[in-house]
Amino acid sequence: MRDFDLKSLRKKQKEYSSFFREIEVKKAENFAGVDCHYKSEKIICCAVLIGIHGEIIEESITEGKTFFPYIPTFLAFREGPWMVNSIRKLKTVPDLIFVDGNGRLHPLGAGLAVYVGVKLNIPTIGFSKNPMKGYPKECSFNGEKFLKNGVAICRKGWKKPVFISSGNLITLRKSLEFYNLFSPTKIPIPIRLAHQRARLLINEH
DNA sequence: GCGACAG
DNA sequence: ATCTTGTCGC
Numbered sequence: 001m002r003d004f005d006l007k008s009l010r011k012k013q014k015e016y017s018s019f020f021r022e023i024e025v026k027k028a029e030n031f032a033g034v035d036c037h038y039k040s041e042k043i044i045c046c047a048v049l050i051g052i053h054g055e056i057i058e059e060s061i062t063e064g065k066t067f068f069p070y071i072p073t074f075l076a077f078r079e080g081p082w083m084v085n086s087i088r089k090l091k092t093v094p095d096l097i098f099v100d101g102n103g104r105l106h107p108l109g110a111g112l113a114v115y116v117g118v119k120l121n122i123p124t125i126g127f128s129k130n131p132m133k134g135y136p137k138e139c140s141f142n143g144e145k146f147l148k149n150g151v152a153i154c155r156k157g158w159k160k161p162v163f164i165s166s167g168n169l170i171t172l173r174k175s176l177e178f179y180n181l182f183s184p185t186k187i188p189i190p191i192r193l194a195h196q197r198a199r200l201l202i203n204e205h
Numbered sequence: 206g207c208g209a210c211a212g
Numbered sequence: 213a214t215c216t217t218g219t220c221g222c
Binding site: 035036037038070071072073075076078079100101102105106107111112126127128129130131132133134135163 | 209210211212
């Protein structure tokens, strides 16, 4: 990996953060989930589009070689472009996208879901299974614990919380609503499907 | 050397 | 994310 100018990338993050709009999402019939998997330097990103009842409508994949390393708080520059391309390959434009990564829950309010939502101008919800610095690591509470720009959720039997935050064009309240709608399990269905597909595809070939 | 910020 | 099997529990 070559050298990257994190200072200028910070400025870009502030720019993305300024483009974030918290408005109420209107029509929501088609939902997408996006996730990336890796094998050595190879990356594969999968987007799955489902209907309101969970039926799969279509999927798309984008694969290639990684061009940016994993650096905490800079995840958008590693996976964002791949996710954006994957969504663009879908024949149907999603009304809402579940992104495997934080949205506003980020030091500069510019997580992966914000990047994807701003680039595509489509509502996005950020979801993550691991806490960033300063956020609860254990389920020492039950239900929703509201944080600065997101919420930590703990349900019965969970050891660790999951984190939900707005990515773009949606309110935190609605984000929570949609998480609950698509999460009979800890991982929301759209992301679980994208996760499974990406994992399967990266192991063949 | 220690602590450690999503994937 | 990745390296990796079985296994405890609802």
